[in-house]
Amino acid sequence: MPELPEVETTRRGIAPHLTGRRIADVTVRNPNLRWPVPADLAERVRGRQIQAVRRRAKYLVLELDAGALLIHLGMSGNLRVLPGDSPARPHDHVDLMLDDGRMLRLNDPRRFGAVLWTADWRSHPLIAGLGPEPFDEAFTGDYLYERAQGRQQAVKNFIMDARVVTGVGNIYASEALFRAGIHPARAAGRIGRERYGRLAAAIREVLEASIAAGGTTLRDFTDPSGKPGYFVLSLQVYGRADLPCPRCGGAVRQQRIGQRSSFFCARCQH
Numbered sequence: 453m454p455e456l457p458e459v460e461t462t463r464r465g466i467a468p469h470l471t472g473r474r475i476a477d478v479t480v481r482n483p484n485l486r487w488p489v490p491a492d493l494a495e496r497v498r499g500r501q502i503q504a505v506r507r508r509a510k511y512l513v514l515e516l517d518a519g520a521l522l523i524h525l526g527m528s529g530n531l532r533v534l535p536g537d538s539p540a541r542p543h544d545h546v547d548l549m550l551d552d553g554r555m556l557r558l559n560d561p562r563r564f565g566a567v568l569w570t571a572d573w574r575s576h577p578l579i580a581g582l583g584p585e586p587f588d589e590a591f592t593g594d595y596l597y598e599r600a601q602g603r604q605q606a607v608k609n610f611i612m613d614a615r616v617v618t619g620v621g622n623i624y625a626s627e628a629l630f631r632a633g634i635h636p637a638r639a640a641g642r643i644g645r646e647r648y649g650r651l652a653a654a655i656r657e658v659l660e661a662s663i664a665a666g667g668t669t670l671r672d673f674t675d676p677s678g679k680p681g682y683f684v685l686s687l688q689v690y691g692r693a694d695l696p697c698p699r700c701g702g703a704v705r706q707q708r709i710g711q712r713s714s715f716f717c718a719r720c721q722h
């Protein structure tokens with residue numbers, strides 16, 4: 453599933469090709485994505501200029517001179533900038549034709565993605581309730597500490613809650629907790645301010661490392677044959693059950709926490 457680093461890498465890959473362009477037309481081959489593509493999408497966006505390509509959580513936001521498009525890649529979606537006459541392949545559901553003869557094409561085999569139009573994206577129901585971005589100044593150890601007060605839930609579930617902080621998926625949560633030395637099942641309300649400071653820093657570190665890995669292995673977003681790769685930062689605990697902990701040599705353990713597989717070292721994480 454595309455996670456925050458993949459979405460950010462996509463944003464960086466497509467933004468230079470889209471910013472300043474106008475949308476000439478829209479082709480929707482299959483509107484049945486996670487939410488239906490609006491029937492009046494072409495009417496809404498035709499002739500509009502793309503002023504910026506932003507990311508909020510795992511949504512890509514194409515800010516137009518009136519309104520915005522919210523794009524989500526779901527489980528399996530990817531975006532490409534291609535010549536406008538590129539033949540459609542299976543699962544190419546939506547094309548935004550640009551005024552330079554190219555297009556932005558959404559391919560999404562599992563159709564959990566979304567293409568939505570909104571007059572004001574910041575107040576859209578999918579966006580409005582989200583917590584800070586991990587790279588926001590507002591995201592600090594103090595912030596996590598304050599939000600955690602009185603919470604009995606496992607800290608891993610706490611940091612994966614998008615209302616608390618966006619974009620911390622299962623892999624990144626496991627890795628960040630390992631780096632911070634915090635046991636994933638520990639109650640969120642029973643962790644001190646300083647440890648939350650380490651955790652906030654660790655979350656940024658793992659996400660930054662993963663975005664950097666995406667940058668160095670960056671797929672060509674204009675290559676029609678390019679497959680959407682998944683770059684994985686070098687994982688220290690995730691997926692390494694029974695292998696030695698890179699810090700102490702003890703066995704990495706696996707446990708389900710909140711329905712998700714969690715990996716940790718019981719000696720290094722408390």
Ligand SMILES: [Zn+2]
Nearest residue numbers: 697700717720
């Ligand atoms: Zn260890």
